[in-house]
Amino acid sequence: MVTAFLSVAFIGIAFSPPAAAAPSRPDNTSAVGGTSAVVPVGVTAGIAVFDRQTDGFTEQLNPSMQFRSASIVKLLMALDYFWNRGSDYVVPAADRAWLDPMLRSSDDDAASQYWSSHGYSSIVTRMRGNLGLSDTEPPGDPNFWGYTAISARDTVTIYRYILEKAHAPVRNFIMDNLRQSTRCASDKFDQHFGIVGAFNRPWAVKQGWSGDSYPKGTCGHTSPVSPRAAAGVGPAAAAVDLTRPALHSTGTVGAGDRSIVAVYTLHQPGTSYGKAFTDIGRLTRSLSVPGGVAPSGKWYGTWSSEVVVRSEPRIGDNALTRLPAGVEVLVGCQKKGQSVSVPPYTNDWWAYLPQYGGYISNIYISHPDNRLPDVPLCSSPK
Secondary structure (H helix, E strand, C coil): CCCCCEEECCCCCCCCCCCCCCCCCCCCCCCCCCCCEEEEEEEEEEEEEECCCCCCHHHHHHEEEECCCCCHHHHHHHHHHHHHCCCCCCCHHHHHHHHHHHHHHCCCCHHHHHHHCCCCHHHHHHHHHHHCCCCHHHHHHHHHHHCCCCCHHHHHHHHHHHHCEEEEEEEEHHHHHCCCCCCEECCCCCCCCCHHHHCCEEEEEEEEECCCCCCCCCCCCCEEECHHHHHHHCCCCCCCCCCEEEEEEEEECCHHHEEEEEEEEECCCCCCCHHHHHHHHHHHHHHCCCCCCCCCCCEECCCCCCCCEECCCCCCCCEEECCCCCCCECCCEEEEEEEEEEECCCEEEEEEECCCCCCEEHHHHHHCCCCCCCEEEEEEEE
């Protein structure tokens, strides 16, 4: 998984004072004709939402536009793996050892190994023909799988094949892995943006991000990420933009995988990962997705870098993960806890983030008041 999003590397250091919370549909967005999508200024998007119950699209915006796939191409690798096995759908333990992490945690080493050992670009060529994809093309240089060209409408076709045409063992293997998507990807980036933040379970996702720099990860212990040659900078199809950072969220939403959702985005050069994370979240929340249920709570911006999410409202040996710098978060409730000081600010209120299962100090919430006025108190056992 490759990323071009820039990240401030100072843990817990404030870089701006608290400000008013951002609204759900912020002023820096523009409505797009023919769709309910609200696309943040500076973002280029390709969107397709398909309702499997009514057999029709509820959202389409630039559905045939080609984007570099980043890790979305791993879906084609998984399908190619099963295609090569014929009618043998039993996955040996040795293969699960790389397939599971590739689908759940977007492991790049696993993808690179499969790519190089099964024909490089011919994987994309085979699957393009097998699935009848219109906009999918191999990368210009066969060494760079992350620059496979793909579109939102082709992504819907891929998921429809998995759900409606693939043999049950294939469908169950792939979808069960996507339902177990890990918050921390193998390269320590928080991959639960877009679909995951916009809707309650049930969902299943395959995410992607791509660019030309490698900052530290945004969750876990935030250890430095080493470049992956097969996913790095290189040529691609002529129509694919390789300059702007890319962030993609694809998968299914709702009971019975009712809706297939494909959201592809490009962001302005230099966009922070936290801002891109927030922008694709706002965009995805604006979509009409049948079967999707929005989580309860209030969305707030955050400030500072690598803010720690903790299992209890106190500082100690209780870190769960870290937030991407400046990301917008869903606050479910709040309670008093240990007082935290970041001069000139002091605050003893803590916000519970249900999507992270832990707390951050309200001092890092972008709001001028210590206690958030529109968020309820937490009841036990939170």
